[in-house]
Every structure is written in C-alpha cells, then in structure tokens.
Amino acid sequence: MTAILTAMAKYALILLIVFYTYCSFMVLRGNKVNSNPAALRLQSAIMYMIHFIAYTIIFINVKEKKIIVLYLAQVLYFSITKGIFLLTYRKKISKALLNNMYMLLCIGFIALTRLSYENAYKQFIIVTATTIICFFIPVLIKILKNIPYLTWLYCIAGIVMLGVVLVMGRITYGAKISINVGFFAFQPSEFVKILYVLFLAAFLSKSQSFKRIVISGVFAGMHVIILVFSSDLGSALIFFVVYVAMLYVATGQLLWVGCGFAGGTVASLIAYRLFSHVRIRVLAFRDPWSVIDNEGYQVAQSLFAIGTGGWLGMGLYKGLPTSIPVVTQDFIFSAIAEELGGFFAISLILICLSTFLIYIKIAMLHPGLFYKLVAFGMAVTYTVQTVLTIGGAIKFIPSTGVTLPLVSYGGSSVLCTLITFAIIQGICISIPSQPEKTKPEDEEDYDDEE
C-alpha cells in the first residue's frame, strides 16, 4: 500500500508542479502587478495540495507524530502569514511573488523534512521568525524617504561585515564564510548582498559621470576582493556579476560590460592559479569520474542522484539522496531531482525563472531609478545564485558552494532571501497607481518586446 501511494503521489506531484509552473508564467502577463486573479488563486491551491500530498507520503514512511505536527504548523504558517500580507497590503503587493515565495519554501520544507527532520524544524523556526520581521519591511520601504540616500552607510557596513568575517571567520569547506554567534553560524556575506545592492543603487542612481563610475568600481571591487581573500568565490562571483549588470542599467554603455567581463576573466584566471580549492572545483567539473574518490565525489554523487531519478523520479524515500555530501545546502536540487523526478526539477528551475521575471517586472514598473536598480540588482543576485547552485549540481558549471534561495537549508540564506522578497514587495507597493505622463512610451516599449 505504501508503495502504490508513493508511486501515485510521485505522478500527482509532477502534474501539480507542472500546472503550477504554467500558472506562474500566466500571471506574468500584462503590465499590472496582479493581472490574472484566477491563476493566482489556482497557484495557491496547488501549493497546499503539493504540501499535503508530500507530507502524507513522508508520514507514511516515517510514521512519527512530529511529522503531522510540523505539517500542521506549516499550514498555519502559510495561511496566517499570507493572510496578514494580503490584508495589510491589500491589492498592492505582488501576489505572484508571494505565491512563488511560499511555493519555494514549501518545496524546501518537503525536501528538508525528507532529508533531515532536525534541519527542517530549525529552518521552519527561522522562516517563521523572519516572516514576522518581513511584515514591516514593505511599509518601511514605502515610508522611509531617506533609504535612497544612505549610500555610505550601506557601503561601509557591508565592507566592515565582510572584513570581520575575513579576520574572525571559521573555515567551512575551504572558505571562510561564517562567524559563530552563539549556536548559530551567521554568514554575513548573505546579508551584505542586500546592503551591496542598496549601495550600488543609491550611488549609481544619482549620477552616472565617469568619476562616479570609477568610484563605484573601487568600492564594489573592495567587496569582491575581501570575498576572494575569504575564499568565498561563489559570493565574489555573485557580487561581481551584480555590479556589471547594475552598471549597465545605470549607464547603458556596453563598454563597461566589456571591461567588466575582461576584468572578470583575468580575475578568474588569477583565482584559478592562486587558490587550490578553485582548481579542485574546476577539476571536479571537467572530469569528475577520474577523481571520483576525492575531488569529484560530490559532483559524481549528485549526477548519480539526478540520473538514477530520471524523468519521473524514484519517489519520496525511494532514493538515496543522503549519499551526496552537503545535500541539504549546496545539492538540494539533486535530492529533489532524484526523488521527485526530472520534470519536477525542471519545473523548479522554471519557477525560479518566473520569480526572476517578477522581480524584473516590478523593476520596470517602478518609475524611480533607485528602486528600479534595487529591484534589478536583487533580481540578478537571485538569478546568479540560483544558476550557480543548480548549474553546479547538474555539472553545467563548476560547483561553487552556494545555496538555492528559500529551498536549501541555511539560516542566514533563508533569512536574507525572505528580507529580499519583502524589499521587492516594498518596491512593488510604492509603484504609483497611475503611471506618470512622461513614462508611457517606456512601458509600451517593453510590452512590445514581451
């Protein structure tokens, strides 16, 4: 009976997630924030169905009461916090973004509960606490008028935090990325990602003179270099790409993008020569099979998981995802692909893509350059991080040891990603109800292209 239920659940979950994914692109259409109420409601319903089916299977396999407790707690969390968001901010927040946020959290909860109840429990507590903080963020973004002007606060706070990690950092998997705050290993680089985008947006939105571009480059470079010396190359890469992307939006000059990529290429070559753990990652990427005992072990196990799972997946508890080292963080995608299947995994990537596009839509709808840049910068941060994690897991690119936002286990990561989502919602609610007279041509432009 367990077997047949698991098998049926496997197919049901695939159908539901594919349907959800379809909806997540439907809701992107139109130039209003919330344009497709039917699809939005459907998304919400599908999320609860996926959550219910998956936890039923988890319970059947584990047969422990605490699973039911966790499930009910999560249902309460989803419905109450979502209710609060919708009631507080009425129709102004992006429901599509809210739905995707809960869907990604839901997939994360399912995967984590299956892999390690302790991790899932801890993650749930952090998510709940953070969400309470997040209720206030959109309104703060809207009413605090000096947010665009605290340029140097963002910059200095960011550099100091990264500097502290460099000095006091604890070594984790070859990189100094966290400091111990009591029981909780805090990763400031996650938090600095937000400050960094705010800094660049504030600085670049005021003027785009050559002098300012050079100065912005110096300070952005400082962030990246500290990260490189902390050996946190995944984050360094994210910061770098975000800088180039934001610079291009602010200046519109491809020359800067060219310079950026030339510099980036040189920097990666230097990093390759300088750091042994970069060489190891590249080696494991190029041919994991020849070094399967050591360097290639993780990537090989990840590919075994994805490959053995195939299109339909092995079914929850039918695979062996725990054979992948650091599975709950860097390789959670592989665990999902193994047990829930390739179709599910591709849907997950598409949901991440639609999340990115929602960010972009909000960036384009907001008339103010600062908020445009913040939303865009955070969109790029989100995307690069997603691509680095998933791409690393499927051997599309060398693995860099970053987490999949909202899905992977990791207190700092999920905390900061939720704050980012809340900031975007804040930008979304501060989009004026009627577009300005001077702007419509812009909007038509991108509508045509879409």
Add this chain to the structure above:
Amino acid sequence: MKNNEDFFDDSFEILDESLIDYSDREERDIESEEVRQNPKKQSEIKRTPKKKNFNRFILNQTILFTILFLGMIGYLVYFEYKDADEVINNNYNKRQTILDKSVYRGEIRASNGEVLAKSITNEDGSKSRIYPYGDLFAHAVGYNCNGKAGLELAANFKLLTSNAGLLLQIKDDLFGNQHPGDSVITTLDVNLQQSAYSAIGNNKGAIIAIDPATGKILTMVSKPDFDPNTIESDWDYIVSEEGNTCLLNRATNGLYPPGSTFKVFTLLEYIHEHPGDYSNYSFDCSGTLTRGEYSIDCYNRNVHGHESLIDSFAYSCNSSFANIGLTLDMTQYKHLCKDLLFNSNLPFSMTYAKSDFELNEKSSTFEIMQTVIGQGKTQVTPLHLSLIASAVANNGVLMRPYMIDHVENVDGRTVKQYESEKAKTLFSAEEAKTLSEFMGAVVSYGTGTKLQSSEYDAYGKTGTAQFDSSDNSHSLFMGYAENGTKKLAICVVMEDMPAGSTWAVPAAREVFDTYFAS
C-alpha cells in the same frame, strides 16, 4: 485597514516626486562643481536630451539571464536524455542496492536471442543468477557478485531499470511484486563464440572478433576462465590460489608484447616517410643484423636473402625491419603510434587496459631495433590489435566497438537501440588499401599461408612475441577476412606457444571458417 490603505495612497504623491528627481538633491562631497551651483541644469540634461531608457537596459539583460536559465534546462534535459544512462552505471553509485530490491534483474541475451544470463527465484524465495552456457561466455558476460565483471558490470543499471508499461508497474506496486528489469541483447554470436572457444582449447590466451563495418564485437573469449554459475562459492579459492589468473579478461585487459604484429606500425611509418619510393626498398637478409655491439636475429635465424619491403613484411624478417627502424624519425613514429591508440584511451565503454609504447628521441639503438620488431617495452591488448585490423578492413575508419546491441523491456519492446558509430579515422583509404596488400602477401606467400581459403580472402600479420630471456614466446595473429561485403576482423593471442604461424593462425582459421560458412 481602510485607514491604512488611504495612508499609502496619500503618501504616493510626495514620495514619487522625491524619488524620481534624485538629482535635485545634492551630494556635496562628490557632485561636480557645476551641478552644485546649478542643480536644476543637471536634472534637465538628464531628463531631456540624454534621457536614458533604463527599462530597455533592464530588458536586454533579462533576455540574457533568461537564456542562461533555458540553457541550464537544456543541459539538464540533454543529461537526462543522453548521458544519464551511462553516468549512473558506475560502481560508485550506491543506488544499485535500492534497485536490487525493487527490480528483478533482466536477462542478457546473444544476438540471436539465446539467453546468456537470467535470474530465477528459488523455492525458498532467494534469487540466483543462471548462466546456461557455463564458462563459454565467462569473460564477456561476466558475473554479478563480488564487484561484478563483463556485461553484468557494464550493463548493471540497464538490467536494474524497468521500462515495463506504467499499468504493469502500478500493478506490481499494488501486489508488492518486483518490477521486471530490462533485458540486454548483445552483439555476441553463440556459434562463433563456440568456435573461438574450441580453437584456443585448453591453452591460455584470447580471441576477439569484430565486424569491421559496424564495430559489433561478435566473439570474445579469454582462457583460462571460470564457471559463472558457481563463481560465488569458488571465489575464495580463486583469489587465494597463487598465480590463478582466471578472472582476468585477457581480450581487453591482457597486456602482451606485440611481437611481429607490430611490424604493421613500423611499416606504416616507413611508408609515411617514403611515400613515393617505398616499393624500391630492398634488403639482403643474412638471418641476423648487427649494429655496433647489438644484433637482431630473424626467427630461427632463417636467412631470407634478397627481399623487397613487401617480402620483408610477408616473411616477417626481423633483420630487415630492424634495418628500417633505424632510419625512422622517432618523433613521427611516436606520433603515429599515439594516433593508432597507443598510450591513449580506446573508444570502448567497458573496462580495458591501455596499450603502452615507450620509444622516443632519446632511445638507444638497441631499444629502437627491439621495439620496431615488436619486442622491447611495448605492450598491447588483443582488443587494440583487433581494432587496428578492423580499421584496415573498413577503409581506414575505426567503428566504435560495442557489445550491447539494444535494450528491451519485459514485453520485448526496444527501449534503447545502440547504433554503430564512427570512432576515428585511423588511416586514409589509400593507406588502408596499401596495408591490406601487404597483409594479403602474408597469407598468399608469407607466414600466414594456412589462411588460404576458397570461402574468403584473408589478410593479416603473424607474431611471435618473446616474453622472457629463454626464447619462450606467445603466438599472435591480427588480421581480417572478407567475402564481398562480409568481413570479420580478429586478434588471436595464445600464450607460451611458439610461432604465430603454428598456433594463432590455425585458431584464426577456425573462426573465419565458421563465420563464412554461415
């Protein structure tokens, strides 16, 4: 709540003004002198003539990042569709224990459908693996215990994957039955395998035969062997016995000195270096060749007298080839051997040993004289030599050798068909033709005359490879036979048997006769 919303709406007007015109605010330490004096001016410049379309810049990059996402999805699809099957079939993938519980291991069959390995359920519910042909296919099919070998290893995950229909799978789930694993249909030919098996007899050695046009491995025999039906209980005895090498698949993993079969490589290098006039080469053989303090003897010190290049090859004259070898450009020679798969990976997906060639620019005269006639440090596998013969037979094109023809589900529906594919062009068509002329001479008047037949034309090179200082040697043959478009490439190695022409050639003949009789 109502108040709340009003509050937001009211604040819009003030907020928007201040947000759009940042340039009205000064940042005194950085803004330029001009802007500081006249902030309005800067904002005007920004707004009217230089107004930037920020959304366009955002959109450009959005397209780029979207392509990145789609590229990643494309890669994942490609991986699942194309690579996954091969990737997961790895001993490091611990999932086979899981699959073993849920899937009933599939059958391995010969090309005509004969069952070579199947699983049965015993009365007590335990499972056994049965090999109806006993030790005939011991090395090709392998065994499914103690780490696995042969096809049982190479196709492990295919045998443990069930592509049974969805309804059947659901039915099996309902009744708690195991899913029927897929069956692997090989390229192996039972008849040919039997003839090769009897040709080696009780000697040690290996025979591998390939269809040159497709790369299908039709026969793979290695002796000594074992009975896969009882391997589990025999295991401790086999591994504890000193010098027992019955688990070694000599066809793919046995490294042998090539002996005179290596003259094919030396010959080709000489032809490369003398493209127009190699037919003018002549040599007077006195049974031995001396250079300084070293000398090379012909087999049995036979005196071959005045001979051309083709005669030297047909008679396998060591003196003449040592003489040729000393004139060769070592750098080019080394490259040629590398191109012909020495010191490199073979295009073969199962386990094999890499062949080894160690001559270079610094090698001594004696090393060169030894190596060009196939002695020295060179080591080669029968698989490798059969691939060279196969490429000569196929106009210089090497087809990727393979043993799995297709995979079927339990209902006999083909799940995956393996197509033959080109691995590499080893020779130009012209070179292949020249080599076949030389190899034909070996059969028509040289050391391989025992292969003359009315059923087919045979081509090849014999070898007698000395493996110790007391003149003990292995007997080798590499070559092919053809009748119209029907071709078969072969390599025979018989250990510790004197002279290729006496032992390996008749063995090759038995296999050719069987193949062309059918």
